[in-house]
């Protein structure tokens with residue numbers, strides 16, 4: 375450990391510009407790693423990032439770098455592509471999970487809010503939420519969007535309540551379409567409440583005992599097309615929970631922007647997604663957690679075999695998607711059973727790597743790629759001039775394996791700097 379690294383990375387009033395040289399710098403936008411690169415930043419922005427020496431004019435009189443870290447990697451802060459910020463993901467006991475969700479909206483909000491500071495200190499600077507029915511995500515979105523955003527806090531993008539068919543799957547994080555007269559007024563209603571994107575639930579979930587999605591899709595292709603038109607007319611992307619080949623097919627033909635989960639997706643569907651520029655967020659974690667904790671979850675015999683087969687097939691689909699050139703994004707479904715906030719994203723990256731996605735691709739997609747498709751092109755997710763100084767510095771090279779990101783690291787966030795070792799993993 376460099377004991378005083380956070381002090382050396384931090385901007386102070388007396389010394390408002392930092393100049394560091396990192397052995398490796400991830401240029402996520404151009405999908406490459408720069409060697410011995412300079413990174414100059416102040417409290418508000420990155421002033422320079424690249425192998426060229428910085429202009430003397432920006433250095434506030436400095437002639438040598440503040441910090442030379444030949445063994446370290448600097449990379450942009452991570453963006454969680456799929457979270458349910460209102461839930462405590464790490465909890466496995468079903469009664470405790472059910473009790474947690476019964477709390478009133480204000481309590482859920484007060485419990486979710488400190489997660490944003492913990493996540494930022496872990497190196498996760500932003501999250502695209504997958505929905506909650508208690509306005510927690512919308513309130514966090516408002517809180518973190520403006521100039522009153524608490525310091526060192528991950529920004530949240532929320533769809534408000536997911537939209538599902540009355541009587542079908544989705545009630546714990548959504549509200550039914552039938553609350554409104556039609557699809558367009560439903561989308562309009564969500565946006566009036568502050569939704570950053572629109573989340574629909576076109577399918578049910580996997581029946582683990584049967585090893586497939588047995589319920590019929592919730593929305594027709596035509597209905598999903600209407601969701602698309604209404605969302606795009608108001609500049610919002612359409613996020614779709616979909617598993618099972620029939621329902622995934624509806625989502626793709628309906629023209630959603632992102633397919634979430636996508637278990638049982640076919641190779642033909644992946645090719646269509648590439649052609650139509652639909653992104654895929656495979657979320658291995660929630661199903662992998664069921665296998666990892668099969669004893670607690672009560673899965674044995676055929677059901678456990680089904681789960682393992684589903685994951686193996688999902689990994690095969692991931693490799694196919696990458697070979698085809700599908701835009702695969704990184705989101706863990708954190709908040710769902712066993713998937714803790716923060717730890718879930720690191721685990722998802724590890725599972726993507728185990729399934730065959732190269733570390734460079736995972737890191738670029740979890741930063742720049744997620745920002746392009748999911749968080750409305752914020753000035754972060756890439757180390758470039760003019761972007762916000764929100765990045766990770768680590769001695770454990772994540773380009774060798776993304777697992778290395780779980781080691782000690784320092785996070786710089788708008789001029790402040792903290793060690794990730796200070797984060798307690800309680801209540802995530």
Ligand SMILES: [Zn+2]
Nearest residue numbers: 456458504707
């Ligand atoms: Zn979800």
